[in-house]
Amino acid sequence: MSLFNVYPLNPIAITKAAGSRVWDDKGQEYLDMYGGHAVISIGHTHPHWIKRIEDQLHAIAFYSNSVILPIQEQLATALNDISGKKDYQLFLCNSGAEANENALKLASFHTGRKKIIAFKKSFHGRTSLAVAATDNPGIVAPVNETDNIIFLPFNDVEALNTCFEKEGANIAAVIIEGIQGVAGIYEASILFLQAIRKACDTYGAVYIADSVQCGYGRTGQFFAHDFAGVNADIYSMAKGMGNGFPIGGILIAPHIQAKFGMLGTTFGGNPTACAAALAVIEVMQSENLISAAKQKGDYLIKALKEIDGIKVVRGRGLMIGFEMQTGLEDVRKVLLNELKIFTGEAKPNVIRLLPSLAISMQEIDLFLNGLKKAIQLIKQN
Numbered sequence: 008m009s010l011f012n013v014y015p016l017n018p019i020a021i022t023k024a025a026g027s028r029v030w031d032d033k034g035q036e037y038l039d040m041y042g043g044h045a046v047i048s049i050g051h052t053h054p055h056w057i058k059r060i061e062d063q064l065h066a067i068a069f070y071s072n073s074v075i076l077p078i079q080e081q082l083a084t085a086l087n088d089i090s091g092k093k094d095y096q097l098f099l100c101n102s103g104a105e106a107n108e109n110a111l112k113l114a115s116f117h118t119g120r121k122k123i124i125a126f127k128k129s130f131h132g133r134t135s136l137a138v139a140a141t142d143n144p145g146i147v148a149p150v151n152e153t154d155n156i157i158f159l160p161f162n163d164v165e166a167l168n169t170c171f172e173k174e175g176a177n178i179a180a181v182i183i184e185g186i187q188g189v190a191g192i193y194e195a196s197i198l199f200l201q202a203i204r205k206a207c208d209t210y211g212a213v214y215i216a217d218s219v220q221c222g223y224g225r226t227g228q229f230f231a232h233d234f235a236g237v238n239a240d241i242y243s244m245a246k247g248m249g250n251g252f253p254i255g256g257i258l259i260a261p262h263i264q265a266k267f268g269m270l271g272t273t274f275g276g277n278p279t280a281c282a283a284a285l286a287v288i289e290v291m292q293s294e295n296l297i298s299a300a301k302q303k304g305d306y307l308i309k310a311l312k313e314i315d316g317i318k319v320v321r322g323r324g325l326m327i328g329f330e331m332q333t334g335l336e337d338v339r340k341v342l343l344n345e346l347k348i349f350t351g352e353a354k355p356n357v358i359r360l361l362p363s364l365a366i367s368m369q370e371i372d373l374f375l376n377g378l379k380k381a382i383q384l385i386k387q388n
């Protein structure tokens with residue numbers, strides 16, 4: 008049987024990983040500046056993460072959400088602590104799309120309304136409502152099409168306020184990434200996030216902070232949206248949450264009340280996933296990875312800005328995008344094929360860096376030297 012061919016693959020078979028390095032089936036080592044798409048937060052195969060999961064497997068791997076699972080409560084407490092969202096409630100699921108799907112659904116239940124404001128170039132996942140709120144018609148199936156989503160220009164306060172003035176009574180939620188990832192690393196401005204908070208308060212809508220890619224400490228703050236100094240009503244999380252073990256969740260403000268049956272899942276919040284997520288938080292705290300993400304990110308961004316051949320650098324902490332000058336568009340290919348360095352991309356020409364928060368300064372320098380070498384190689388040819 009063949010695999011369903013939906014991914015344009017790099018012809019490299021990865022079979023082993025540790026920290027910020029991965030190896031292929033021939034033993035070739037690669038530096039991982041991509042973190043498996045922002046998923047590897049504390050480093051591949053971190054020993055504490057492995058031990059936590061192993062211990063959990065010996066105790067109990069799975070039971071359903073029909074009984075008390077104490078490890079879920081431990082995770083909720085740890086998340087309250089690390090995120091600073093003291094009275095928020097936790098609902099657990101398995102992925103980023105599911106987290107946003109539940110967030111949007113919950114906002115609609117809570118307000119009794121149908122309309123969602125999302126933004127141009129946004130990406131929120133591939134389930135029904137999450138994909139409808141994603142600005143990419145190519146991945147929206149006919150059955151997902153709905154007129155309940157209103158797409159507005161990103162960072163445009165006037166367009167936001169005009170829309171609320173017209174449609175305010177029908178708006179259930181505004182969903183926004185703190186830094187648009189798939190679009191190519193574009194930060195939501197502080198003024199814009201503050202305007203969203205204000206409009207949601209005025210019209211009784213729910214502010215959903217999609218933190219699936221930009222969250223979990225990657226920017227030097229647990230949630231990137233919080234740089235604006237205002238709280239969201241719901242934060243969605245996934246990617247870095249399990250360091251590769253599938254888990255997602257939403258943090259829900261105290262004024263949004265649960266009702267039996269309104270949300271639910273079989274696998275969400277299973278003990279093994281919770282053990283992986285707890286291990287991630289424990290390592291983030293013991294290794295001070297969130298402040299490290301800021302320091303390393305500042306260093307990397309400054310160094311990138313000084314490299315001849317780079318047109319523009321965007322981002323915060325360890326969520327960085329940069330564009331090469333004309334003639335150097337192949338740099339990403341050269342980095343991978345010649346210098347054995349994985350990076351991410353955003354179409355058409357943004358290189359995305361989403362490394363583990365535990366990447367070392369030596370590895371960052373290794374990347375910077377590799378990048379300069381790649382530029383040199385292209386210029387020579």
Ligand SMILES: Cc1ncc(COP(=O)(O)O)c(C=O)c1O
Binds near residue numbers: 105131189245246
């Ligand atoms: C901002 C954002 N939201 C949601 C998702 C969807 O997450 P998942 O692929 O885990 O469903 C992604 C994935 O890239 C994302 O970047």
